[in-house]
Amino acid sequence: MSAWSAAKTADFRGPLDVARAATVVLDAQDTVIGWSRAAEVLLGYPQNEIVGRPLATFLSPRQASESTADQESALASGTPLSGSEIRVAKHRDGRSLLVATLVCPLPGAGAAARVLVAAELEQLRLWESRLALLHGLATQSPVGLGIYDTDLRLTWCNAAYEREIGLPFAEFRGLRADEMYSEGRFVTKGYPDTLDAVMHHVLDTGEPIVDLHFRGEPPSDPGKVHLWSCSYYRLQDADGHVFGLCEDAFDITERYEAQRRLALLVEAGRAVGTALDVIVTAEEITEVAVPEFADSVTVDLVREVLEGEVPAADSRGAPALVRAASRSAPATSGPGGSGDRGDPEEPRQSSPVAYPPGSPQYRALSSGGLTLVDDTLVVPLRAGGDTLGLITFLRSAPLATFESGEVALADELAARTAVCIDNARRFTRERTASLALQRHLLPQHLPQPSAVDLAHRYLPTDNLTGVGGDWFDVIALSGTRVGLVVGDVVGHGLQAAATMGRLRTTVRALAQLDLAPDELLMRLDNLVGTAAEEQSEALGTLAAHEDDATGATCLYVVYDPVSRRCSMARAGHLPPVVVDPDGRVSFPDLPAGPPLGLGGLPFESMEIELPVGSLLALFTDGLVETRDRDVDQGLDSLGRVLGDLGGSLDELCDRVMSGLLPDGTTEDDAALLIVRTRELDAGQVAEWELPAEPVAVGHARELATGQLHEWGLEELSFSTELVVSELVTNAIRHADGPLRLRLIRDRTLVCEVADTGHTSPHLRHSAEDDEGGRGLFIVAQLVHRWGTRYTESGKTIWTEQTFPSEG
DSSP: OOOHHHHHHOOOOOOSSSSEEEEEEEEEEEEEEEEEEHHHHHOOOOOOHHHHGGGGGGGTTTTTTTTTHHHHHHHHOOSSSTTEEEEEEOOSSSSSEEEEEEEEEEOOSSOOOOEEEEEEEHHHHHHHHHHHHHHHHTTTTTEEEEEEEEBEEEEOHHHHHHHTSSSHHHHHHHTTTTHHTTTTEEEEETSSSSSHHHHHEEEEEEEEEEEEEEEEOOOOSSTOOEEEEEEEEEEEOOOEEEEEEEEEEOOOHHHHHHHHHHHHHHHHHHHSSHHHSHHHHHHHHHHHHHTTTSSSSEEEEHHHTTTOOOOOTTSSSSSOOEEEEEEHHHSSOOTTTOOOOEEEOOOOOEEEEOOTTTTTHHHHHSSSSOOEETTTEEEEOOOTTEEEEEEEOOOTSSSSSSHHHHHHHHHHHHHHHHHHHHHHHHHHHHHHHHHHHHHHHSSSSSSOOOEEEEEEEOOOOOOOOOEEEEEEEEEGGGOOOOOEEEEESSSSSHHHHHHHHHHHHHHHHHTTTTTOOHHHHHHHHHHHHHHHHHHHHHTOSOOOOTTTTTTOOOEEEEEEETTTTTEEEEEBBBOOOOEEOOOOOEEOOOOOOOOOSOSSOOOOEEEEOOOOTTTTEEEEHHOOOBBBOOOOHHHHHHHHHHHHHOOOHHHHHHHHHHHHHHTOOOOEEEEEEEEEOOOOOOGGGEHHHHHSTTTTHHHHHHHHHHHHHTTTTTGGHHHHHHHEEEEHHHHHHHHOSOOEEEEESSSEEEEEESSOOOOOOOOOOHHHTTTSSHHHHHHHSSSSSEEEEOOSEEEEEEEEEOOGOOO
């Protein structure tokens, strides 16, 4: 039988009810004198066969000795109804039946002495189960049950409903549901939000509604919001007449709060710690906790944490705190409700904050444990034994207090936040150190050579892996020339920054040897390769171990303002951009060469002549290559910006950075160096060709002295004569071919003697009995700097003297 059929045929009269049970009328001798239709159905005897026969014909005696096992089992289970007995009855066809019987005496005169009613034991058990069910629903069920009439007035309720109201049923009988829960609302989407509307819908349509979530304050617990799962169905009699509806409601507040706490932990795991930034992490926990957990949340951190440092242990009192984040909700929402996530009370900035002794925050910092005072819960942020700060959770009515489960949740939220903040602190420390190292290793003050005007920009990466290894440099060379270099080390972080510093220092040292660009890169490549071999040997392995500089790229350019010649070479780096004075943009077809340390193709130099006022731009790939733009597109964009020559070089640098990196951020470091070429005036350079003969020494002195008088530098005549005499004499003595003497009046007085020899003079200290060897030593004492520069046709010995006013 289906549940629906059972409900329709349900008869709540007992099986031993005289109107339903098998009824037998007995006389004083237990002879049957009356037999009902129900008795005939139960035992199979028609009335004409059984009337006049003894009761024992179909029913065993009360104390039957031959009880069957079923009877014994039934008897052992106890009597089903007060006053009834379990007995064995015999059907007309010979079957035995377990029946429950009840005997009722008939007082007064007449043949009928008593009435016996009987029913099958199974039917009686079923009826008792129904009675127990109804009794349990009415008295023991935790589900609140209420019956309302068609006017939606309460006509009956069970004990759970009564406990929820907190009054005897007689005092609220006849009230409407919306009168008892006037402030409550349904929060399940897609349904009306009032009790009246939901109940009318069920009465009108006959469609039951199951598991609607209702939020409100029970009369027995005012001030605290609960959440119920409610179901409604219409009630009607056997004839289909509707006489009301039934409501069952189960308080799911604890379950909801547990689910909400779990969801909050999941949300915290997803939303907190997305960025390795201390302030961002602090803001994220406030976004998660407001308003779902508290009405206001503040995060205060120890000042050292914001700087990436380990908090200092201070036994004198609470450490100095800085407000890192604060957020409050505009309105309070209870269980199941929805509200704004809240707004930060302050913009992204850090301000000092102090708590007086005795405050919950001071106590939490001093003890290292959480502190709960009324509506305020303070939880320290601890990681690795260090106190990083604290979180303050504040509630207002109706959620004015924190229960034990919520205190545990706050502790877990703080623990997760502390780990994320500590990770961000460590990253901040490493990133700060990397940036400091990188900035220290980059040029602090670029020289302002006469050869070029220059401007530069450097933008560190915003990538979480840290700073990179891009660098640039401007190196003053002999003969008023200038060396320009830009490079890029593979990787990020401290190691990349340190490697960059090592390469930059090496390039500066090699540049002072006045090497050609291709030769300088060759020597730099050899040093990187040698370092890799030494590391491999130190590790004791046959496998090749690459130096950190392996794979780095470099572009080296030398510009001579006297000849306006520019020579360059590159090791796997992007070529420079050249813009002539008319704004025409070109990319020199410079052989690429392999990155440093990889070997393979040799490096090749390229030399071009640049008109005065030409632009030369050196850069790293972080400027032109991004995730959504390839190198070719970036180079085209760079060329278009550089082609607009209006404004100063600094303004041009700004236009380049804003045009190619409009967000001000980059996935890789970006370095940019722009120079505008200049030319030394013809009146600043004097050059003569001399024969390699002894008479040339005197003539060279005369030429140099005359030029100095013309320039107004008579005070340098004596020292210059000695320098020229010594250099020309050495050239005649140790080299062949014609000599060239050149004087350059720039920021210093440059004196150069070029010959066809390839041997370099060496400074040495002569013994007392040596007849020579003191000339170069004297020269070194007279000049500011001196050195040797090799060319394809020979070498050039050069000196620099400061002007008297600068000396």
